[in-house]
Amino acid sequence: MQRVLLITPFHKFKTMSYLLIGNISALICDDCIEPLANARIRVYLPDTRYPATCQPKGIFNDLQPLSAKDVLMKADRLLAETTLDDQGNFTLAWQEVHLFTEPLELDLCLDTLPGGTGSIQPRNFHLCSAVLHWKRGADGYIGAYAYVVPSAMWSKICGDAGAWVITGTIKRHRPVTQQPILRVEAYNAISGKMIGHAYTNEYGRYTLRFSRKDLYNGTLQPVKQGRCHMGPDVYFRIYQQDRLVLSENEEQAAAPERQDLAPCSCVNLRYRPSVVKWASGHIQGWINDVITLSGGRSKKKREQLRLTNALL
Known part of the structure; x- marks a missing residue:
């Protein structure tokens, strides 16, 4: 009896490869964005218990908080997970047999906030449920996803974690061709103690971080009517190397824009060096x-x- 060997094409057995690249960042204010370094992003298969028509439309919905139970209940649908790098970039790859037209779920986990301020605990959020745009390549499909957390949402997340971030620019009254590196110190007017410091970059921008525990050092926090952020009243001192170029005090902290600072705040400063002091x-x-x-x-x-x- 003659035997017939049936050969099935290799591509029938080949598992499709998916590669998702992207970036997740957050707005501190309208002109300052920060990457969510060390956050985790997760990709899930869709929940077949619910029809696709019930899924949120679009890929830029606001973050939706997830409980620990929510995360646990979808663990069996997890496709891939990775940690964002220092710039908020990520690369995810997986081998899976499913249609590229199926919606996927993307979640975000923040164990710590940028700079390591605030309380340390998992904070899970749902990013989106959507059909991503895939491009066919030689080895499979490649897609991209980017998301920027709105400033109001980011301020709430930081506030819940007991973390503050102040950003802004520091410039001289008379422009200079080369911006010097300056040390910026922020002081709490209520206690008179320094709560944080930072250095400016080549553009004069600084980003200063501190936690709730840095404000009062275990003492009772005074409560005043109308203070919704429980933040400090802040004044600044600026140094160029060891030379003091701007010295504020409690009077500047009494200005309305310096009182009860929100967890995400922008404070721009200008200084005029004194010839006698210099x-x-x-x-x-x-x-x-x-x-x-x-x-x-x-x-x-x-x-x-x-x-x-x-x-x-």
Whole structure:
């Protein structure tokens, strides 16, 4: 008897490969975004108990909090999970036989907030349930997903965790060609203690973080009427190396925009360096010598004005 060998094409048995890349970040304010470093993103197969028509439409819905029970109940549908890098980027890959037209569920888990401030505990959120846009490649399908947490939502998440972040820019009254690196210190007007510090980047922007425990150090927090954020009244000091270039006090913290700071706040500052405070003893003496050796009163005034402008 002649035997017939049936050969099935290899692609019939090949499991389809999926690759999802993307980024998850959050808005501190309208002009400052921060990556959600070390957060986790999870991808789930759809829940077949509910028809697809009941799934939320679109991929940019607001975050929906998930309880520990919610996460546990969908564990058997988990496709893949990964941790975001320092820039909030992620890459997820999985092998699965299913249609690329099926909706997927994306969830986010925050064990810690950026900077390590606030309480440490899992905070789970539902990102979306949607059919992602896939592009066919040689080895399978590739898709992309990006999401930016709105500033109001991010402020609430930080507040629930007892974490604060202040961002903004620091500039001189007179523009300079090269922005110096500055040290920014924030002080709590209620206690007079420094609650955090940060350094500016090449654009003069700083991002300063602190936790609720940094505000009162175990003492009872005073409660005032109308304070909804339970935040500090803040004033600042700015240093260029060891030189103090801006020194605020409790009077600045009494301004309405400095009181009861929200968990996500933006404070822009300007400073005007003082020539007298800046000049060391030998430089100040050199200035006096120049003025003394100069001629008449008008010449001394011109020379003093020229030196002052040069130092500024």
